[in-house]
Amino acid sequence: MQVGDSFVLNVLEEGNYQALMKHFLSALLPVLIGLLELKPNQPRTVAQF
Numbered sequence: 001m002q003v004g005d006s007f008v009l010n011v012l013e014e015g016n017y018q019a020l021m022k023h024f025l026s027a028l029l030p031v032l033i034g035l036l037e038l039k040p041n042q043p044r045t046v047a048q049f
Contacts, residue, residue: 001007012020
């Protein structure tokens with residue numbers, strides 16, 4: 001690694017992360033559905049969060 005590089009540190013307990021993953025995936029699901037519904041020539045708008 002070098003100065004300025006980024007990294008991810010996984011501190012989740014092995015075998016005990018399902019509830020946390022479900023929480024984050026449920027928040028991400030509407031965004032993913034919206035991306036899948038985009039058509040190639042469809043005008044883009046900024047998502048409201």
